[in-house]
Amino acid sequence: MKETSRAFYVFITLMFIIALWGGYNWVRIMFIDGVGITGSSDFVPWGVYIIGFVFFVGASAGASMIGLLIHGFGREDYKPLGTRAILVGFLSLMAAVLFLMSDVGNPFRAMLLPAVLRNTTSMLVYTSMTYAGFAALMLGELYYAVKITRRGGVGSHMQEKMAKVLAILALLFALMVVHAPHGALFAFITAREMWNTPLLPPHFVVVAIASGISIMILVTIITSKINKRELVSMSTLIHMGKLLSLFLIITLFLDFFDFLVMNYSGKPGGKEIWHLLTGRFATLFIINTAGMFVAMLILVFKWGRTIKGLFIASALTVIAIVAYRINLVVVAQTPPLFPGIGEVYYIPTVPEMAVVAGIIALALFLYIVLTKVLPMEETVPEISK
């Protein structure tokens, strides 16, 4: 056990209180007042919970990506991040499932979903089926990572092999079974013009990896700062930044053609979305695209590849992706389905935001406590050339 400072206790107490506050508000929404105190309406049925859900499902990809770099591509220099990445991935998935459970009107009935109640033409059934599998894979990874760390960084032949197999399986599972179907969940809805594009499943995969990597860069930099010791070497951090820039370029490329086709085809729905994105929701749209573009620029040029530059670029990416998720979920539902309905609004309410804050605080609390309790890789291994 490492020595603990006062700031640590203050932080986890604060997180715990916010989580309790969120829990209280969840009980209020579900059992005391009614779902009506959220900002959603019959016109915008999906609100901030679904935004959180898609964001955290995406963030869980970071774990698998780092795992693949270590075990699939033999990047030994990433090893100090192994356990942390798995924890981030697992807790992101937990947060995503909690968001989904907060969103549904009947959470207890929803627990029967994949096993007892299922309609095989619904994407939501397949996505809900994947959570257990993905969580099991990540728990397996965590088990072997902890075992190997306990043995001083080098596991037995069997353990190393299992860690490798699980890491590769987890990435394949994450990309093909978890993220692409989440894109399809939206892409299959013909009624909403912004969702109904075949680009969405690949876009989901790319954005998921980008958000995962940027969160891992933030985690690395913050952990190094708190421990006053470098977690990984600078070259490893720069490598992560380069990877992030690659996925940002693909995201911007997909976005560009998505909006180009939407505008050029001149379909009324597409025009309406574009009108909203450049009008009422222009701020969000600028944060989304400009944020990604600036982050990409910082990472692409040599002058940006410092700790500060990497930190700013990753933070910008996270903010841009949150803005993108808001656009994807809320703005897509905002064009009224009939002109007579008029302007449709969605403004999240305080209890709803409290639940969101509570879920995020709970994930942070568990992350901090678990990194204290579980053995973490601390040394910076030499890069074997």
Add this chain to the structure above:
Amino acid sequence: MKKLDRREFVKLAAVAGGGSLWSPKLRAVGDIIERITGFNPTKPEGALEVIPGARFVMVIDLGKCIGCRRCAYACKHENNIPDTISPPYIMVFETQSKTGVSGYYQPPKMTVKDATLMYTKLRKDKWYMPVQCNHCDDAPCVKVCPTGATYKASDGIVMINYKKCIGCRYCMTACPYQARRFNWWEPEIPPELRNPLVPMREEGVVEKCTFCVHRTRKGRNTRCVEACPNKARIFGNINDPDSEVSRLIASERNFRLKEDLNTNPRIWYLTRPKEKHMRWYKPLPPPKGIRGLR
């Protein structure tokens, strides 16, 4: 409550754990769950016997609709729609020849003055467009419902099993007709004003127009058809070639809403000229016993 024997327990465990078995086994699981918890998530609730060979459709004559919204109020009354659900199942849009859609989908206040119930004649420059659940043959809501709570009955009615609905609202995002309503609050209606034939919904489930299944499956018309003072709505069986709906769909100019989405809606709109019916009607008194009308 009956105790489970070993065989049943193994069956339940296998099905609940495996999650990839087919529907007759699923029904068995539903029965077991019913024995334990008292409710069966796999059995449709409150559904009447389907009339064999029937295929219900509706025809709305836009040349006759006077925009009084009596259908919407009558529907609210008939189907136990609480005041917290707004708009009701039927939205009536007002359109004009020059500016397009101009009017609201529901009266801003539920008062006699605002309720447009006093509309008694066709207005020369105004058209009205009632929109409700289209009971599509290829309904997007049926496809996306994760639990199968929404299903297409063999008589063409898209129904909801309220006991299976988890309230994920996926169907609401998928419906191109804005036909679905979510119970954001616990629905409250005084027992003396309730229609006993229609089950009360609970908080957190989705509901919508059922083509008045409790009436139509017993050979009656829907309530909106009965409430329409100008007979703009016609309900019937499209499988019967002699029915009025079959005749109208075959002989009159008509369209369906958002046909490009291939949902195959079951409501046809007739675009007959209005002048044919342009005459004065006797002013009607406001209907009695409508909840929420002040």
